[in-house]
Amino acid sequence: MQINSDLIGVIPAAGLGTRMGGSLPKALLSVHGRPLLDHAIAALEQLAVSKIVVVVGHAADPVHEYLRTRDFGIEIAFACQEQRLGLPHAIAMARDILTTEFVVLCPDNIFSDLEDLQYAKQAFLSRRPPFLMVATVTPTHQRDRARYSSGAMRSLGPHLYEYAVVDGGQPQGLAMNSTGCTFFSRDSLKGLPSFTNVSAEVTLHTYLTQLATTGQPLIYLLRGMRYDFSTPADVHAYDALQDQLAQANAAGVSAILLNQAGEILLQHRDDNPAIRYPGHWALFGGTVESGESAHAAARREILEETSYNVENLGLFREFVHNGKRESAFGGEINASLDELSLSEGQGMDFVRPADLPKLLIRPDDRETLKAYFGVWDE
Numbered sequence: 001m002q003i004n005s006d007l008i009g010v011i012p013a014a015g016l017g018t019r020m021g022g023s024l025p026k027a028l029l030s031v032h033g034r035p036l037l038d039h040a041i042a043a044l045e046q047l048a049v050s051k052i053v054v055v056v057g058h059a060a061d062p063v064h065e066y067l068r069t070r071d072f073g074i075e076i077a078f079a080c081q082e083q084r085l086g087l088p089h090a091i092a093m094a095r096d097i098l099t100t101e102f103v104v105l106c107p108d109n110i111f112s113d114l115e116d117l118q119y120a121k122q123a124f125l126s127r128r129p130p131f132l133m134v135a136t137v138t139p140t141h142q143r144d145r146a147r148y149s150s151g152a153m154r155s156l157g158p159h160l161y162e163y164a165v166v167d168g169g170q171p172q173g174l175a176m177n178s179t180g181c182t183f184f185s186r187d188s189l190k191g192l193p194s195f196t197n198v199s200a201e202v203t204l205h206t207y208l209t210q211l212a213t214t215g216q217p218l219i220y221l222l223r224g225m226r227y228d229f230s231t232p233a234d235v236h237a238y239d240a241l242q243d244q245l246a247q248a249n250a251a252g253v254s255a256i257l258l259n260q261a262g263e264i265l266l267q268h269r270d271d272n273p274a275i276r277y278p279g280h281w282a283l284f285g286g287t288v289e290s291g292e293s294a295h296a297a298a299r300r301e302i303l304e305e306t307s308y309n310v311e312n313l314g315l316f317r318e319f320v321h322n323g324k325r326e327s328a329f330g331g332e333i334n335a336s337l338d339e340l341s342l343s344e345g346q347g348m349d350f351v352r353p354a355d356l357p358k359l360l361i362r363p364d365d366r367e368t369l370k371a372y373f374g375v376w377d378e
Contacts, residue, residue, distance in 0.1 A: 006100040007121070007183075009044035011107055012090040013037060014057030014081045025059055027107040028066060031229060032239050037063070040107040041072050046114040047121050051075035053097050055090045058082060085200070088207040091184075092192045099186070101125075106180030110238070112315065113224030117181065120220040123160055124183040130191075130211045132183040132218040133163060135176040136226040137314035137330035139372075148219060150174040150312070150332050151260050156218070158311045163208075163217035173260045174312065174332040176219065178204075179226045187214070223295045225315040245318060248325035253298040254285030254365060255313060256372055257333040263350035264369070265333055267305070269362070270346050281351075282362040283328070283369075294327035306348070307341035308333060317371055321364045328368040 013027035027037040037054075044052055056063050056078055067076055079094035091104060103121070111117060117134065124132040135148060151172025153161040182204075191211050193202050211217060227238050257265040266281045286301040288294055295313060302310050313331040320326065342348050351359065353373045361369065 007047065007049050007125075008098055008100055008102040009047065009049035009052040010055065010091065010094060010098070010102050010104045011037065011040050011044070011052060012055045012081075012087060012104065013063055013107060014055055014060075014084055014090060015108070025057075025063055027054075028062055029229070029235070031110065031235050032242050035066070036107040036110075036229065037066070039110050040105050041074075043111060043114055043117060044103070044105055045072070045074060047103060047117055049074070049103065050100070051077060053077050053079055053094045053102075055079045055081050055094055057084060083199075086202045087204045088192060088202045091189075095189050095192065098189060101184065101186055103181065103183045108229045109180045110227045110229075111179075111181075111222070111224060112227070112318070113222075116222045116224045119159070119223075120181075121183065123218065123220055127218065128185065129163075129218045130185050130188050130215040131163075131208065132220055133208070134179045134181040134183075134222060135219050135314075136179050136222045137174065137176060137316045138226055138228070139177065148176040148178075150176070151262075153219065155312065159221045159223065159314075161219040161221065163212060163219050172262055174221075174258055174314075174330060176221060176314075179222065180228075182208075221312055221314050223314065225318055241318065244320045245325050248320050248323060250324045251288035251294065251297075251327070252285060252321075252324050253288060253294050253301060253327050253329065254283040254368060255298050255302055255310070255329040255331050256283060256316065256369065257302070257310065257331050259333055259335075259350055261350075263352055264356070265306070265340075266349060266351050266359075266361075267342075267345045268347040268349070270344075277362045279360065280362045281359045281365075282345075283365045285328075288327075295329070298327070298329045298331075302331075305343050307343075308335050308339075317368055319364075319367075326364065330372065 013025060015026040028035045052074055054076060077097055081090045081093045120134050149172055153164045155161050188211055229235055267284050269278060269280050269282055271279045284302050284305050288297040298313055299310055302308060310331050310333060313329040315327055316330040317328040356369055
């Protein structure tokens with residue numbers, strides 16, 4: 001599904017990785033046997049970029065040496081960010097090389113499904129917004145990644161939204177976070193702040209807020225997973241998980257379905273002692289069929305069990321339970337109970353997150369809900 005274009009890829013690689021406890025630039029830290037920089041280059045190659053610009057800092061020598069000794073089959077240029085003044089500043093340091101539309105991909109992210117990024121590129125090139133931000137339903141602890149909500153945006157189609165920031169109040173509907181991957185128009189460079197005599201960081205949020213006044217920017221919601229690496233624990237957890245997933249012998253799916261009030265649709269399982277966890281509350285889901293993707297399986301199971309055709313689902317969690325690879329999604333549901341038709345279980349209901357600790361919930365779904373909403377007191 002590659003689309004021919006002169007899109008340029010940008011990898012900000014000036015970070016030192018001090019929170020990782022090492023002396024190497026963060027982009028060279030190994031995750032599952034490969035440096036993060038390798039993962040980023042592979043993702044950009046899937047997008048058929050015409051060349052890649054790597055923005056390095058004062059500790060540039062190891063990055064230069066690493067790239068000089070390997071043939072990635074694509075032109076790689078360099079820009080220098082001597083002062084670490086934020087992502088817009090890194091883009092500004094490369095502006096003379098950015099002669100066309102470009103995509104910025106931070107190397108501390110790994111995407112489980114690179115076809116996702118191709119869909120995002122297709123939406124960007126067909127609609128030509130000032131920028132298109134790639135978002136995920138997975139929470140983030142990165143300080144410069146603003147939170148968004150489907151309740152504050154208008155959906156333009158499956159997985160595509162108008163860009164709007166939730167500046168205050170309680171977010172409604174499906175919560176999203178930016179992923180460190182954003183497509184930019186060439187004209188967006190005109191909106192870069194002046195960095196003459198600037199000593200303080202300019203945040204990406206500030207830059208995007210300014211660009212948003214020049215047209216209608218977009219958000220693309222990932223179908224797959226984005227893994228974010230900020231600490232050694234993130235790396236260890238990812239490596240261990242990939243080993244576990246590789247050994248799983250079957251696959252299942254589940255979905256946290258949220259309405260605009262932020263309530264979760266749960267199924268009340270039958271009181272049948274012949275089934276697992278009788279009488280428990282559970283997320284809707286089931287088994288992935290042969291040749292079916294997890295995303296397609298989740299949509300099918302929801303349709304079969306509730307009669308609702310959910311359009312927007314993002315992968316939130318991958319884990320192994322009882323030897324089975326499980327994919328938990330987050331999605332939005334715009335229907336009342338009266339508009340749904342239950343095909344399995346003794347009932348279903350919308351539940352407020354605050355009421356979840358009061359319910360008897362199937363153990364694996366309880367862990368998924370805790371991971372999404374935060375740990376609650378038992």
